[in-house]
Amino acid sequence: MAMSNEHTRDWSVLFETEVLGYSNFDQACGLPAVSSLPNLYRFDARLHFPIEYDGFQEWYGLVHQILKHHNLHNLIDSSVLRPFRDDEDAPKWQALSLGVTRWLAWNMGPEEVAEIVDGRIDEQNTRLALELTLADDFMDGIKKLMFDEESPDLETCTNLLFRIMNTERSDVETLPQFVHLVWRLYCKAHRYSLNVHPFILLSILLNGMKSEVPEFVANQLEIMDRMINPTYGVTDKHFQDALTAYRAYRQAQDTSGDDSDNSSDNSSDQEMDVSSEEDVDPDNEDDVDADNEEVTHPETSIAEVVEID
Numbered sequence: 001m002a003m004s005n006e007h008t009r010d011w012s013v014l015f016e017t018e019v020l021g022y023s024n025f026d027q028a029c030g031l032p033a034v035s036s037l038p039n040l041y042r043f044d045a046r047l048h049f050p051i052e053y054d055g056f057q058e059w060y061g062l063v064h065q066i067l068k069h070h071n072l073h074n075l076i077d078s079s080v081l082r083p084f085r086d087d088e089d090a091p092k093w094q095a096l097s098l099g100v101t102r103w104l105a106w107n108m109g110p111e112e113v114a115e116i117v118d119g120r121i122d123e124q125n126t127r128l129a130l131e132l133t134l135a136d137d138f139m140d141g142i143k144k145l146m147f148d149e150e151s152p153d154l155e156t157c158t159n160l161l162f163r164i165m166n167t168e169r170s171d172v173e174t175l176p177q178f179v180h181l182v183w184r185l186y187c188k189a190h191r192y193s194l195n196v197h198p199f200i201l202l203s204i205l206l207n208g209m210k211s212e213v214p215e216f217v218a219n220q221l222e223i224m225d226r227m228i229n230p231t232y233g234v235t236d237k238h239f240q241d242a243l244t245a246y247r248a249y250r251q252a253q254d255t256s257g258d259d260s261d262n263s264s265d266n267s268s269d270q271e272m273d274v275s276s277e278e279d280v281d282p283d284n285e286d287d288v289d290a291d292n293e294e295v296t297h298p299e300t301s302i303a304e305v306v307e308i309d
Helices: 034-039 053-069 090-106 110-117 123-130 135-145 154-165 175-191 198-209 214-225 236-256 302-306
Strands: none
Touching: 034 090, 053 236, 090 135, 110 135, 135 175, 154 175, 154 198, 175 198, 175 236, 198 214, 198 236, 214 236
């Protein structure tokens, strides 16, 4: 039998990019057998709303850790593409995604589950709706439920998008306020179903922090440098991990007496509370709530916004 031209150990000529597995990465890649679902650990810390940022991060971190142990973590990340319907692994992906949804629901209160899947506190309807809800949709529903708000109109979405792209460190007085501002923009983008890639938000965050906490930013950039393609590889989890890492960094600096936030305002020494509105004035035209802002084109391009020197 004749061998193909590719049956060689000569790697002087590499594959074209489009044939590499990474270019086809989606939620169906590397999934375990469906039989692995019963092995998912059920923990006691159930999620109830309303919930503050710290509580959600603790719950989400535990969920992500358990799912990652079984290589199921991409199923709850809507920033990772779903597979094509004709993919040979599509049936397994669907079964696992629906199974992860049921597992997530078990780790939540029944009222919250009903609100996410159909908005009615009805056990039968909730159960039926849950069987048709994929895991990434369900996780997005959890995030939206954190901030209950009606669906916005086109003008509101456009204003928010421009607000995100124009976000700068100078918008607020202290670095914790800036981190809080970017977090709220991130939550609003999820709530409004804006397709803002987490790489853009993470780049805005790090670009605004680089002059005050260069060591922290350098560490985050090192994490991104280890990715094959950060513009594609950065997910919601990476952005959320950066926020959590900053809080730990601040606490360590405060403990050592080295205030690397370089703020003259006493509020910079306070714990960052992303569920609070105190450090961002909702009546300020530069605040997260851009519903009443005039629609204007951003002064900088996307490339300029995400660039980090």
